[in-house]
Amino acid sequence: MTEIIVVTSGKGGVGKTTTSASIACGLAQRGKRVAVIDFDIGLRNLDLIMGCERRVVYDFVNVIQGDCTLKQALIKDKRQETLFVLAASQTRDKDALTPEGVRRVLDELIADGFDFIVCDSPAGIEKGAHLAMYYADRAIVVVNPEVSSVRDSDRILGLLASKTHRAEQGNGDVQEHLLLTRYSPQRVGKGEMLSVEDVKEILGLDVVGVIPESVDVLSASNAGTPVILNEDSTVAQAYEDAVARLLGETLPLRFVEEPKKGFFARVFGG
């Protein structure tokens, strides 16, 4: 059984690509065969975050248009044997992606025995985002604790419930998960940032992960290594937990509490 997971959000720049790369990598680390697909046509990014940008010869659109086979376009990850990347095309027009074309590629990956297909969605609620979610079995809705991100993700929830293949066929709901990222427990403690509980309550979703705000994400992207591989980082540990929850484990949330402060910091504010 192949599971198709879309990583989506509505709003741009919230951490979808960071999340797609780390979740795909984490699943592969646990022995799953994983393909991660960049649906952001024209704004290819996933290859950079995965560190395979110089090995892109063919892309998603090439496969759909029959310029190459899927095998030729899948880039095998250097670190994980069972992880493959399908890059977005850089230049061609967005209409190159069609529902039939996407279906064909997904079917071929399914026939090939992949356990997971992770679809990294572009921002927005237009065609690209729609195609990325259309065939999904599950959705990771990436949210920042911030009003516009929460509102946009609620619109995405509306689309997941009505504009996906599952919804149209009445074939069971797309299973939705909330992944809250760029979370700062300190700012939540000061009442400056929406808390996990706030966002959970507003959106009514189960939480698959809370990822702290950290400079480790930038250094990982500089290096072209999914941040989940930086074992010393709390971000990596939080993504590990998210992967475990996706696979059905129940784990308590970590890194959501403020680190304990000393007496002076408490009295005079931090």
Add this chain to the structure above:
Amino acid sequence: MGLLALFRRTPPSASVAKERLRIIVAQERSARGGPDYLPLLRRELLEVIRKYVNVDPDAIQINLDREEGQEVLEFSVALPEKAARQPGRKSSRQ
């Protein structure tokens, strides 16, 4: 929270954010999947009401409730304080 924060008058911004989101998300969800004419209906209602009373756009709440087999469209209009009820009629004729 530092000592100074205890004397702060304004509510922490996160609770303001939460309250705003609660309202807008509820409103957008109730319009979702509902008839396409809801936004237009809302605009036209606002225009009609403004002929008589000068209300803000956010004074009108429209909710669509689905209960076993029937849909109920619910409006509520919050009227402003007396002083602010101004010349709807005049301005609407311009």
